[in-house]
Amino acid sequence: MDFLSALNISGSGLTAQKLRMDVISQNIANAQVTRTEKGTPYRRKMVVLSSIDGNGDFQDALDKALGRKAGGVQVKSILEDPSPLVPVYDPTHPDANDEGYVMLPNVNTTQEMIDMLGASRAYEANVTAFNATKAMALKALEIGR
Amino acid sequence: MAVVPLCASSNLSSIRSMAEGLSRTSVPDQADGGQGFKAVFEQLIDNVEETEAVTKIDAYKLSIGEADDLHNMMINAAKADIALQTMVQIRNKILDAYTEVMRINL
Numbered sequence: 001m002d003f004l005s006a007l008n009i010s011g012s013g014l015t016a017q018k019l020r021m022d023v024i025s026q027n028i029a030n031a032q033v034t035r036t037e038k039g040t041p042y043r044r045k046m047v048v049l050s051s052i053d054g055n056g057d058f059q060d061a062l063d064k065a066l067g068r069k070a071g072g073v074q075v076k077s078i079l080e081d082p083s084p085l086v087p088v089y090d091p092t093h094p095d096a097n098d099e100g101y102v103m104l105p106n107v108n109t110t111q112e113m114i115d116m117l118g119a120s121r122a123y124e125a126n127v128t129a130f131n132a133t134k135a136m137a138l139k140a141l142e143i144g145r
Numbered sequence: 146m147a148v149v150p151l152c153a154s155s156n157l158s159s160i161r162s163m164a165e166g167l168s169r170t171s172v173p174d175q176a177d178g179g180q181g182f183k184a185v186f187e188q189l190i191d192n193v194e195e196t197e198a199v200t201k202i203d204a205y206k207l208s209i210g211e212a213d214d215l216h217n218m219m220i221n222a223a224k225a226d227i228a229l230q231t232m233v234q235i236r237n238k239i240l241d242a243y244t245e246v247m248r249i250n251l
Contacts (some may be wrong), residue, residue, distance in 0.1 A: 018214070
């Protein structure tokens, strides 16, 4: 694996963490949404990541044989959190049910803040790994100077 | 002398870049008599140009406000930087070897 494709590993990590950040922002932005396009309250979204280790097809085998296989991380899916919605008593709300309860999204802002911190730190870690790889490549150029 | 090509990870047309990568993987022909230095240089410059072309496209996209992935732009810029530095270092090495050969007294 040459240095340039090694950089793609950190790149995929950065892309994944940015998407996580986007989903967290989406959760926070929709924390009070009681009616989505489906007519139901918004449900918290979660990102499922998986590592890239090839699907075993021809292209995969060729890349591996040529040493081009860089690996990395990819977003497998974005799932909805199945945990129960939060009922809040507010009979004046247009989306309140017969008993006067409004179902608010199952978004816990504190939890989202912590996840945001995690995504932010993971992004930084990927940048650090990227810089380390780059420094290593540039150091290799100093061999024999 | 085999120089591993610095394949640009262009997400524009992966097939094209793959085909180019394959064609450039060929080791410069050493049996063509006197073309050794030139072939290595040309291959290096091709590689650097290819890597920097991606950065140019990124700069254009940034200027028209289509920067969706800032980190990928920086990664491509870093790749271009490494490719250029590698070329410069290998050029230095080759020039050293060349001047050493030219210094041989006949």
